Amino acid sequence: MGDDRKLTPRAEDFSNWYNEVVLRAELAEHSPVRGSMIIRPWGYTLWENMQRALDDKFKATGHQNAYFPLFIPLSFIAREAKHVEGFAKEMALVTHTRLIANPDGEGLIPDPASKLEEPLVVRPTSETIIYDAYSRWVQSYRDLPILLNQWANVVRWEMRTRLFLRTSEFLWQEGHTAHATSEEAERETLTIVGVYRSFMEDWMAMPVITGQKTESERFPGADRTYALEALMQDNKALQAGTSHMLGQNFSRQFDLKFQAESGDWEYAWNTSWGVSTRLVGGLIMTHGDDSGVVMPPKLAPYQVVVTPIWKTEDQKTVVLEKAEFVASTLRGERVRVHVDQRDNMSPGAKFWDWERKGVPLRVEIGPKDVEKQQLVLARRVTAEGQDRKEFLGEVAALAAIPERLLEIQRTLLETARRRQRENTHRVTDYGEFTRMLDERGGFFFAGWCGSAECETRVKEETKATIRVLPDEEFRSETPPERCLVCEGEATHEAVWARAY
RNA sequence: CGGGGCGUAGCGCAGUCCGGUAGCGCACCUGCUUUGGGAGCAGGGGGUCCCCGGUUCGAAUCCGGGCGCCCCGACCA
Numbered sequence: 001m002g003d004d005r006k007l008t009p010r011a012e013d014f015s016n017w018y019n020e021v022v023l024r025a026e027l028a029e030h031s032p033v034r035g036s037m038i039i040r041p042w043g044y045t046l047w048e049n050m051q052r053a054l055d056d057k058f059k060a061t062g063h064q065n066a067y068f069p070l071f072i073p074l075s076f077i078a079r080e081a082k083h084v085e086g087f088a089k090e091m092a093l094v095t096h097t098r099l100i101a102n103p104d105g106e107g108l109i110p111d112p113a114s115k116l117e118e119p120l121v122v123r124p125t126s127e128t129i130i131y132d133a134y135s136r137w138v139q140s141y142r143d144l145p146i147l148l149n150q151w152a153n154v155v156r157w158e159m160r161t162r163l164f165l166r167t168s169e170f171l172w173q174e175g176h177t178a179h180a181t182s183e184e185a186e187r188e189t190l191t192i193v194g195v196y197r198s199f200m201e202d203w204m205a206m207p208v209i210t211g212q213k214t215e216s217e218r219f220p221g222a223d224r225t226y227a228l229e230a231l232m233q234d235n236k237a238l239q240a241g242t243s244h245m246l247g248q249n250f251s252r253q254f255d256l257k258f259q260a261e262s263g264d265w266e267y268a269w270n271t272s273w274g275v276s277t278r279l280v281g282g283l284i285m286t287h288g289d290d291s292g293v294v295m296p297p298k299l300a301p302y303q304v305v306v307t308p309i310w311k312t313e314d315q316k317t318v319v320l321e322k323a324e325f326v327a328s329t330l331r332g333e334r335v336r337v338h339v340d341q342r343d344n345m346s347p348g349a350k351f352w353d354w355e356r357k358g359v360p361l362r363v364e365i366g367p368k369d370v371e372k373q374q375l376v377l378a379r380r381v382t383a384e385g386q387d388r389k390e391f392l393g394e395v396a397a398l399a400a401i402p403e404r405l406l407e408i409q410r411t412l413l414e415t416a417r418r419r420q421r422e423n424t425h426r427v428t429d430y431g432e433f434t435r436m437l438d439e440r441g442g443f444f445f446a447g448w449c450g451s452a453e454c455e456t457r458v459k460e461e462t463k464a465t466i467r468v469l470p471d472e473e474f475r476s477e478t479p480p481e482r483c484l485v486c487e488g489e490a491t492h493e494a495v496w497a498r499a500y
Numbered sequence: 501c502g503g504g505g506c507g508u509a510g511c512g513c514a515g516u517c518c519g520g521u522a523g524c525g526c527a528c529c530u531g532c533u534u535u536g537g538g539a540g541c542a543g544g545g546g547g548u549c550c551c552c553g554g555u556u557c558g559a560a561u562c563c564g565g566g567c568g569c570c571c572c573g574a575c576c577a
Contacts (some may be wrong), residue, residue, distance in 0.1 A: 005526090005538060015571085034569070089575070113540065125577090156575065160503080166576070219577095276577055309536055348537035366536055376536085500576095 005352070007339040009290045015162075016233040021284055022163045025293045025357045035161040039277070043164075045301035047171065047277055052150065053203050053299070054173065054275070057348035058194045063147045063175060068129050071120040079253040083127065086220025088186040088467055090157040092122040092168075122155040124365045125249070127221065127246070127272055131254040132174045138258050140270060141180045147186075149175040157200075164281035165238075172276035173499060178256060178268040182247070185269035189243045192221065192273045195225050204279065205412035206238055207420050209443065209495060211468030216455060222410075223247035227399035229467040231420045232285035235441030237467045237497035241281050266422025281500075286416050287381075293358030295380055296412050297405035298481035304330060304337040304401060305354045309347045309366035316343075322370050326363060328379050329398055335405070355380060360408045377404060383411040426476060429485055433496070435460050443467070443497050447480030453486035458496065466494045 007024065008016040022028055027043030030036075031159030033056040039047065055065070071094060078084050096110035123129070134146055155169045162388045175192065193210055200206045213225040221473055222244035250256070260266050287294035295302050308323045310316040323339045330337045340350050347364070355363060364376035375397035377390045392400060397412040427433040448454065448466065460467050469492045480490045 019570090030569080032568090086576090154577090157575070158572085160572090160576090170577075172577075242577070274577075278577055307536095310537060343535090346535050346537085346539055348535085349539085350537095352538050364536070368536075 005472075007290060007292065008355075010233060010288075017288075017290075018281075018449065019163065019286060021288050021292055021356075022139065027280065028163050028291070031164070033168075035158055037163050037167050037169075039171075041385040042301060046283075046299060048298045049301065050203070050279060051173070053152075054195075057199060057433055058149050058173075058175065061147075061191055061195060063149045063177075066148045066150070067150050070123055072123050072126070072129045074119045074121050076132060077121050080250055082249075083102060083221035087156070088126045091124060092120065092155045092157055095219070112126040123296075124154055124156045125272075125274075126150065126152070126154075126174055127176065127208060127250055127270075128254070130278045131178075131246055131250045131256050133271060134178050134268070135251075135254045135256040137281060138256060140179065140259050141261055144178055144258060144268060144282075145184065146178040146181045147188075149173055154457055161465050162268075162281070164277055164284070166278070171278050172279065173273050174272060174274045178251070179264070179271070180258065180260065180268065180359065182269050184246055185247075185271050188271045188274065189224070191244045192243040193228065193269070195240075195241070196228050196273075196469075200228060200230065200240055200279075200476060200498065201276075201413065203296065203298045204284055204286070205281050205409060205416055206240070207413065209468060209470055211470040211495065213242075213468060214452075214455060214466050214494075216452060217465065219244045221246060221249050222272075223249065227401045227468050227498070230282055230442075231443055231497070232282070233288070233419070234285070234499070235423050235497075237499040238278070238282045238285065239467070240279060241273070244271060246270040246272060262381045270388075280386050280435075287412055288358075291352075292356030294412065295358035295360060296377065297360045297409045300360050302335065302338040302354075302359050303405055304335055304361045304363055305350075305359045305364060306337060306339045306363045306405060307347055307350050307354075308339065309364060311367070315367045317492065318370050319365055319367060321364050323363075326365065326375065326398065327396075330401060333402055335500060350384075350456065351378075353451040359485065361404055363397075363401075377401070379404065381411060381415075381471070383407075391477060405443050423442070427484065428480065428482065432483065433484060435462055437462055437496075437498065441498060443472070443495050445476060445480075445493060445495055446453045446484035447482050448492045448494040449483035449484070449486055450491040451483075451488075454483055457485055462498075465496050465497060467497050468495050469493070470495050 006268060007020045010017045025042065026040045028039045028268050031038045073462050077087065095116055096114045097116065098109040098110040098111040098114035101152055101203045102109045108433040111171055137143060151173050153171050158166050161167050177188050197208055197210055200208050208230045210228050215240055216223045219242060225244040227239055228241045229237050247388045248267040250268060250270050252311045257265050258267045284293055306323045306327055308319040310319045327337045327339050361379045362378040364378060368377060374391055375394055377392060377397060378388055382388055387441055427434060427444045428446065455466055475493050480493050483490050
């Protein structure tokens with residue numbers, strides 16, 4: 001592949017580019033166990049920053065964190081029919097609790113005597129164990145609502161995996177709530193969609209379309225699933241988050257009842273909602289370029305890296321002193337800043353290194369700058385017509401940096417929005433749809449008659465699925481009249497796309 | 501589970517067809533010179549060649565069996 005310092009360009013092979021970016025930016029790598037990954041500090045710090053922002057939003061909307069166990073009795077999963085059906089094919093089970101030396105050879109084997117009476121499932125999601133607990137916590141309407149979230153790992157035994165996008169074990173948050181009325185639960189699911197959307201747009205700079213999933217794409221056990229869909233640079237859709245109205249499906253199975261004001265016993269209404277480390281993949285595929293990752297400033301582990309440049313020992317002393325001064329000044333402004341003091345790397349090599357890792361802003365300080373009392377600012381991405389580098393007096397530069405970070409954040413969102421807009425199409429003709437889907441991909445808005453047959457046919461013929469039935473704000477001004485597929489009367493507008 | 505590819509130094513690979521002292525680049529260590537966009541020179545360290553078995557005087561290489569990983573398809577956040 002020629003120069004192995006360079007990444008495969010996105011246009012040449014997007015999925016290779018993605019893998020190389022993740023590995024070379026040291027975000028994550030494959031672990032010895034198939035389908036699971038090691039999240040390295042650079043990637044994990046990004047995730048921690050995402051967690052913090054989301055967690056603050058959950059708290060601000062009245063939620064608390066709790067922790068429920070990793071192991072779930074198999075019988076719990078089996079209680080909700082659709083839920084079992086949905087997860088049965090991808091469960092990891094604990095069946096034994098002890099190892100013994102293999103009597104027939106080498107190594108260790110599970111001790112047959114330690115076999116569990118009831119196997120434990122490694123949670124693929126926690127509805128069952130949580131609603132079981134809620135059923136013990138709730139007696140009266142006064143105990144409602146319960147608004148909890150947990151940060152946890154879950155396991156779904158996937159066949160095909162990709163770093164961050166789909167791994168057998170992943171990190172996520174799962175919110176689980178219980179309410180006295182259907183209306184209140186419904187409101188909760190929509191509140192969360194709003195929380196997710198503002199996080200994705202304001203923090204990740206990743207625009208999304210929100211809407212409702214069709215029955216075939218619904219969470220197993222939910223009455224309704226709301227989702228947020230983003231469009232990646234290869235014009236495939238990514239389901240970035242989901243929020244489920246569970247109705248009374250789980251409360252009936254787990255006997256989650258309460259006595260209402262009227263004195264009647266009623267089943268509670270539940271919601272669940274989650275986003276995962278998949279968002280890291282979404283961030284990479286939204287903003288990354290042929291040089292590597294691009295981190296939105298609000299989430300970047302380091303927002304600024306100061307690169308000192310020197311020739312002589314005397315210069316090194318002076319330059320490093322200035323670099324530390326700049327860093328501590330910025331830290332006072334709550335800028336996350338790092339001084340790259342490595343002396344076994346040339347400045348140029350450091351530039352490439354931090355660009356590959358996506359640091360939004362670089363400050364260069366050399367002897368000339370110290371002398372002229374100036375700093376060089378270099379941004380990771382530029383808006384149209386912007387210069388990549390700026391030479392500013394030290395005081396002006398220090399004052400400008402927080403602004404520059406905000407500008408970069410804005411530029412990223414604008415660029416991503418424009419790309420999403422340019423790759424969103426409205427179609428009425430099925431032939432045109434399949435042609436455009438193959439030629440360029442993207443989001444396709446079109447009418448749908450509501451039948452599973454038409455939905456399935458599109459999936460089989462084109463591999464595209466209905467990502468969402470979009471919320472009102474995303475819908476076309478004049479609703480489509482005919483179904484894209486059968487040309488019958490359209491009852492919905494749908495967004496079709498090939499998806500991750 | 502089907503199709504393809506790969507397993508040799510920390511990483512990326514060559515060597516395998518045609519058996520004969522295990523190599524290259526990067527990284528690492530030491531020294532000197534360097535440092536404003538991927539530094540240079542010199543010296544140095546590092547290997548159960550995925551595993552098990554077979555053939556052979558001799559196996560990274562040939563034969564048999566196994567394991568693992570990656571990529572592409574059917575399921576999924």
